[in-house]
Amino acid sequence: MLYRYEVALDRALDLTSRKTLDHLGVTTTQIIGLDVAIPRLIGVAAHSTESQGIRVPSATGVDDVLVVFPELLGSGRLLPQPAERWLSIRDL
Numbered sequence: 001m002l003y004r005y006e007v008a009l010d011r012a013l014d015l016t017s018r019k020t021l022d023h024l025g026v027t028t029t030q031i032i033g034l035d036v037a038i039p040r041l042i043g044v045a046a047h048s049t050e051s052q053g054i055r056v057p058s059a060t061g062v063d064d065v066l067v068v069f070p071e072l073l074g075s076g077r078l079l080p081q082p083a084e085r086w087l088s089i090r091d092l
Contacts, residue, residue, distance in 0.1 A: 002084040007066065008077040009052040015042070016055055016064055032059040043067070052076050 014020050015031055030038045039056075046054050046069075053068040068078055086092055 001082060001086065003080045004083040006077065006079040006081060007053075007068065009068070010074070010076055011051050012053040012055060012066075013042070013046045013051045014055045016057055028057055032057055047072070 015024075015028075021027060021031075024042065026038055026042070031042070043054065050072055051069070052072045052074070053066055056065050056067065058065050070078060084091075
């Protein structure tokens with residue numbers, strides 16, 4: 001089963017924004033590269049400041065990824081909605 005999620009966040013860190021990256025002193029390459037030290041530090045800092053999620057460029061360059069901290073949602077919303085049902089490998 002493939003799910004899509006309706007998401008509403010009040011506080012999220014947007015690492016797709018050049019302004020945010022400049023403010024943090026990091027580059028997109030540092031965020032999506034093989035070394036996970038910087039992304040891990042950013043994640044810990046975002047969580048400790050009660051950000052509900054982080055928007056980050058995908059390492060594939062295809063789209064963005066939204067990391068959600070469900071325990072910090074508060075008034076935010078994360079609702080799963082079934083999108084596709086796979087019964088066999090051919091359904092993929």
